[in-house]
Amino acid sequence: MVVNHKRVARLMREAGIQGLYRRRRRGCTVRDPHTEPYTDLVDRDFTVDGPNELWCTDITEHPTEEGKVYCAAVLDAYSRRV
Numbered sequence: 001m002v003v004n005h006k007r008v009a010r011l012m013r014e015a016g017i018q019g020l021y022r023r024r025r026r027g028c029t030v031r032d033p034h035t036e037p038y039t040d041l042v043d044r045d046f047t048v049d050g051p052n053e054l055w056c057t058d059i060t061e062h063p064t065e066e067g068k069v070y071c072a073a074v075l076d077a078y079s080r081r082v
Helices: 005-015
Strands: 055-064 067-076
Touching: none
Parallel strands: none
Antiparallel strands: 055 067
């Protein structure tokens, strides 16, 4: 079912309900101007010849009612398995 956003807004207004607006939080990382960045060990070349030669990682923070939850993933660049 496709519904226009104006119809949704009108129905919500008639029902007396509002959506929740969450402001995006800015990061709190303070960088030290005297440190040098890490070297790019793979020179942005993500092609590999076998498994376990290159791993890619990511971490995400999810706010919940009980606090923050962190999700971390490690990806093998050859097999693309997590």
